Amino acid sequence: MRIRKADAREMLALWGYEDVQTAPPTARFFYQNLTSGNAVFWTIEAKDGLLLGELYVFLEIQEDREFADGTATAYLCAFRIRKEYRGQGYGTRMMEAALSDLKAKGFRRATIGVDEERNLRLYRKMGFVTEVKVCRMDPCDRDEEMKPVNCDRVFHLLVLDLTEKCFEKPRTGF
Numbered sequence: 001m002r003i004r005k006a007d008a009r010e011m012l013a014l015w016g017y018e019d020v021q022t023a024p025p026t027a028r029f030f031y032q033n034l035t036s037g038n039a040v041f042w043t044i045e046a047k048d049g050l051l052l053g054e055l056y057v058f059l060e061i062q063e064d065r066e067f068a069d070g071t072a073t074a075y076l077c078a079f080r081i082r083k084e085y086r087g088q089g090y091g092t093r094m095m096e097a098a099l100s101d102l103k104a105k106g107f108r109r110a111t112i113g114v115d116e117e118r119n120l121r122l123y124r125k126m127g128f129v130t131e132v133k134v135c136r137m138d139p140c141d142r143d144e145e146m147k148p149v150n151c152d153r154v155f156h157l158l159v160l161d162l163t164e165k166c167f168e169k170p171r172t173g174f
Contacts, residue, residue, distance in 0.1 A: 001052070001090070003097045006041045008034035014043075014051055025142040030078075033058060042098045044081070044090050053081040055094050057102065057110075061139045063148055066111070066132055067157065073109040074102050077140050095126060103162040113138060114156045127165060128158035 008020075008031045017023040020031045033039035034056075042055040056078045060070030068075035076098065081091045102110055112128055114120045115138075134156055141149040 001044055001046055003042065003044050003094050006043045006051070006054075008041070010043070010051065011041050011054075014054060025144055025146055026140065029140060029142040029146060030056065040098070040101070042094050044085075044094050052085045053079075053090055053094055055079045055098055056140070057098055058140065059107075064137070064139055067113070067139050068111065072107060073111060073159070074107050075139070076110055076112045077138075079112070092126070099160070099162060099165065103165070108161070108163050110160045110162055112158050112160075114158060115151065115153045120156060120158075123158055126160070128160045130159045130161075132157040132159050 011030055011034060012018070012020060012023060012027065015023070015027055017027055020028055023031065030039065030041075034041055038059050040057040040059075042057065044052040046052055055076060058068045058075040058077065061067040061075055065073075067073075076095075079091065079095065081094075099110055110128075111132060112123055114123055114128075134154055136151045136153070136155060137148050138151055138155060139148045141151070143149050
């Protein structure tokens with residue numbers, strides 16, 4: 001297994017779309033940000049090439065700079081590990097690789113949006129202990145006009161101070 005950065009084409013394939021033109025707005029939003037360099041797609045790849053997880057880092061969110069401002073704060077979202085691989089440390093390793101990369105690029109904070117109680121506990125355990133705000137907007141979920149979608153659920157925006165976190169050299173192969 002190895003942790004690596006992936007590209008927009010791999011994101012489309014992972015999400016089940018053949019091309020960006022036929023993809024829904026959210027997939028197009030991710031694709032556009034990945035190809036423009038405003039987002040980074042992290043994945044865990046098995047030896048057979050299967051992608052076991054995904055994590056996206058947005059460097060700037062124009063509509064709400066508390067999520068990501070492009071210089072000091074970046075936003076992490078769509079963090080998923082295939083069910084059969086959960087609980088084995090893969091997600092933690094991928095998250096640490098992404099956070100270490102952000103810190104090396106000079107970012108001082110990372111935010112993450114959480115809408116499920118069990119995930120709230122997980123992210124707090126990872127160091128996302130300060131709540132920036134509670135809202136009903138997911139900045140990466142887009143409508144047909146490419147505007148953020150308001151959620152029916154409560155969305156907690158948590159922040160991690162990268163300046164206080166020490167990262168070992170990330171293990172990308174294991």
